[in-house]
Structures are given as structure tokens and as C-alpha cells.
Amino acid sequence: MHKRLLILCLLALGCSPLHFSGEPRPLDPGPIAFSGKPKIALVLGGGGERGIAHIGVLQALNELNIVPDLIVGTSAGAIVGAVYAQHGQMNDLATLTERHFKDFIQYTSRTLPYSISNSSKLEAFLHRLFGGKSLSDFKIPVVVVATNLEFGNTTAFSTETASQALLASASIPGLYPPVVIGNQNFVDGAVSNNLPVDIARDLGAEVIIASSLSVDISNDEPPSNIFGLILRSLTISLNSQLTHNCKLADYCIDIHTDSGRWFDSSHSKELFELGYNNTKNVLNNFNHDHY
Template sequence: MLDIKIINFKFKTMKKISLVLLLISFTGILAAQGIGLAWSGGGVRGLAHVGVLKALEEADIHISYIAGTSSGALIGAMYAIGYSAEEIEQIMLNQAWLEILDDTIYRKDYYVSQKRWLPYSNINFYFDEKYRLQLPQAFAAGQNLINLLFDFTYRAAATKDFNSFNIPFRCTATNIVTGELKVFQEGNLHEAIRASLSFPTVLKPFAIDDSLYIDGGILSNLPAEVVRAMGADYVIGVKANSYLAKQEELNTMIDVLNQTVNVNMQKHVQSSEKQCDLIIEPDLVEFKLLDFDKKKQIIQIGYNSAQKYIKQIKQHSLKPKFAKLYTPVPYKIRIADINIKGNKHLSSSKIKEYLDLSENEVYSKTEIMKAVEEVYNSKLFESIYP
């Protein structure tokens, strides 16, 4: 396997598309302060945020700012770039999330010469150059996930300033090297979300530029301070975070590790609650981090929880000067750059031949994703994503 860590496309849309996105960003921003949402992580429990959104939309409550962590970052980002609550609900319900977290490449997608060396497990161990056994960083590398996030955020691919979304947005991640909190307010949106989603042991840490990130919830699982700093004068915190397990539930190494992470998260959440004017806490005690078979039930619980506070929230809601405009999805985009890192055995030009995409050429989302999938299936590369 070649030591090629990342192939990262950086692109911009054609001028017509850029103009449309620019006009939308101007009409979607309100000068006045208003309601800000601070959304916690919590794995599948984060789908409660979708239910909260449904209740707010039904009541015609305008949101001026959103900051989210982990699953809260994913839901918040989608709403910020123009998805409706109903659209988000359908997308979340229709995803086979456990399959997405499984980065297995099926036999039919391998070259014939590779099939005899296929691993028989989704979790594989390797030896480094000095023949030392290497354990994986997590159960899932996240290759399928990063491509799915690109699909979700494709409509905002040309917008690097998160203030320019329909609703200004932030998400958090933890720099695992420095131990510092990172608040993403610009860059590639799907990369920022992927970094924020990197829950220890479940998803591999994610590299952006020269930094390595894990779940933002480690240091800020309820980013109320962040949304307050954005300008919100009424902050609603929505808690879908994990609960501490009981002693009889701590039976495995993974249980203990997750509890260790959650103890730290709880400490920071309690501090963040002081920055909230209202806290909505859906009753999600019975749900686990990966209870994906209970998605619809969790969304309904989030909806019911928000309904109790609608009258109170409406008192602080600003009426938008313009009706909410949804970002149009560009049919094709122009690839500006193809960046290759970590290549030791092949030249960059040879790697680009494998990819079969060219800089300064225009492609549809389908064409880009097909090329990415085919190159990753070669197993010559550790990671490739748009």
C-alpha cells in the first residue's frame, strides 16, 4: 500500500454559480441580533435536533445563528445552508448509517489481482516498516462518511465563509495534538463537519491542513459560548449528549473508554449551560450512541420537547426581512486544484492519471464521486475525498 494519506480536491464553481451564491448570502443575513442555537453532539441522539427544527419551523420562528458539535454540527450545517427541517428528516431517515461507517469495499469493486489478498474483517491490523504491530486508530476510517458529507454540502461547495450561509454557522472540533478547541468559521464545510464528528474509538481522527482533530464535544459539547460570540442575544441550548453509564453497564474496555470521554464532556456541558437563556433537553436516556434503528422515535422526542417552549421562544424571534432563500444546487463545478499529500512511490502526475479528473475542467457531482470511488477501490491510497 502506498503511503499516500490524502488526496484533497479544492474547487470553485463557475462564475454564474458564484454570483447566485453571493446574492443569496447577502439576502439571507440579518443585521439585528436574534436567536442562536447551540447544538450538542450525541451520536444518533443528535437526531433530536431535527425534531426541534420541525417545531421551530412550524411556529415560523426565525433562527439567526447556529453552532453545533458532532452530530449537532451535521444537522446545524445542513439547516444553515438551506435544507428545510423536513428535507433533513428524510435524508437522515433514509441513510443506512451503520453501512456508511463500514468502509468495506466489496469484492466486485476490486481488481481481479487484488481479490486473493482481501481481508476477512472490517478491523484490520498491520505491521509498520519496523515490523511492529499497529492497532487501528478507530473502528471506522470514515472514507464513506466524508464522501457522504460532500454530497450533503455540495450546494455550499463554493462558499468558504460560514458567515455567508443562509444562517451564519460554526462547528467545533478538538485538536488532539495541542488539546485546544477549534471553532471552524471558514474552509470546506464537509471537512469541518467530519472533524467535529470524530468520536474517539468510533471514527478515525481527521486531518485538516497540518492539524489533527477529534470530536468537538471533548472540549465543547454544547457550544453556547460560540453562538453567543457570533452575536446571538437569546441562546437556546439543545442537549442530546451522552449520559454517564451506571456501574453495572461498564463491562468492556470500550465501555470504560467511552465513560472516560463522557465524564469530561459532562464537565464542559455544565459550564456551557450558564451561557444559555433556555435549555431544551429531550429525554433520551434509553438511547445509545449508535441506536440507528430508533431514528424516527428520537426525532419525535425532540419535536415534543421543543413544543413545550414555543410560546417562550416566539417572544425573542426576529422576523426575517426576506423570506428564507434556499441555496440552489449547482449542476456542475470547476475543479481548481487537486492536492496530493504523502506520496512516496508514485509521482503526482501518475496519481492524477489514476484519478482521471483534470484541474480547470468542469464536472458534475456524480462524475466526481464516481472517480473518487474508483480510485479508492484500487487500495493504493489511504484516503481520497473531494
């Protein structure tokens, strides 16, 4: 794991810049149209393998009879949310989604120079999940967040082919190559907006429930080299973004995990329970009558 992260840092520091031939303006995916104003929006943040905690969140929401009218997700949160949104309320949500997500974290194979993993397996996996469906075909409206690498802005996809939009949203820079949509390059949504509460708010949601996957670095050893220093700095930056965006939600389920579980499937049960228990605690007094 540490070797992989070191390679990511080396790539970020040493690779020649990518050359783009995109349009002179950022891609506009068009208006996000829903039938009626969403009452309850669920926002699921990015976080690699820690996204399994979102499954626990969804299971708890299901038991609490809280059904979102809109799902907005970044990276791992977008994938978990899309599986749920495709079928609506699923009887065996945890088993179905967790099985798929375990597959997702295993799809890495080395490739250079702009990434250390080939996205073809992840792309095939997403196609198996969603086929050629558009995001607009899902039972629950879903918005997938990615970052436009050419212009630096956050892009919200809601009508594109699901597998392509999700691949872009989960394309961690250095780990996966950028994804081309509309002649422009997109990478992981976490680069620009790891917890897109603002997008749900802009879409008119009356109440927003956010699931945030923050990293607890308090027990980590102090950085011993430049790579550790870079990683610590990136983690602090992401945590700061999550803290700010969490405050914008009406209910924020803040799920803390240590920094060593991004691509480690051995903690899946614990992660699921963290999401489940935290959701029950935060939404224990949720008033359905108001929404």
C-alpha cells in the same frame, strides 16, 4: 455495539501516540464575519445517532416561526445544523434531514491501527450533501466546532469547505482517524466542547437556544469491568460538561436518552419526537417581539 466500544477503549489505552508535524501554533481559521449581529443563535450538541433529536428541534422551531440567524454545532449537531443552514427554512425538513442522517450513522468499515472505521464513506457522504461549498456559502451562517488534537483547543470553522470541517467535527477518536486541516489534526468537537454555547455568546448572539443530548445512566447496570468503568466515567464527564454549558443558554432543550442508542437507527422516530416535544415545551412562551 459493546464490542465496538471495547475496541475503542483498547485503542485509547494501548495505541502508540500519534506523531504530528504541525505548525508551532494552533491553527487560526480567521475571524468569523457575519452581516450584522445575530439575534437568535441555535446551538446543537454532539451525540451520535441521538442527533436525530435535533431534527425534531428544528421542525418545532419551524412551526413556531423561530428562525435562527446563526447555527453553531458540534459533531452530529453540526451535520444536522449544516443541512438546515444550507437551505434555510425547508418545507420538508424532517424527511430530508432524517434520510441523510440515517446514511451518516451507517458509514463504518474496519481499519487499524488508529481507528476502527474508515472515514472515506463518511467523507463521500458529506461531499454528496454539500459538494465543494464553503460554510460561508450557506443561507444561514453556521459555525462548525472541532478539537485540535495537537494543541487541545476548540476550533470554530466558518469559512472552510463544509465537508472537510464537518468531517473533522464528527471524527470520533478511535472510531474515525483525525482530519488534517492546515497541517494540523482535528477530531470530534465533543472532545473539547460538546455544547458550544460560549462560542455563540462570543459572537454576540442576543438569545441562545441550545439543544443538549445528555445520556441517562440511572438505569444502566453497574460497570462490571475496566472498560465499563471507563465508559461510565466518560459519560459522566460529558454529562457534566453539558449541564454546565446548558446553563449558559437562554433556552436549553435538554434531551435525555439512554446510553444504548448512539449508533442504533431503530429509535429514530422516538428521538425525533423527544426533540420536537421538548422544544415545544421549552419555547412555548417564546416572545418574538423581544428578538
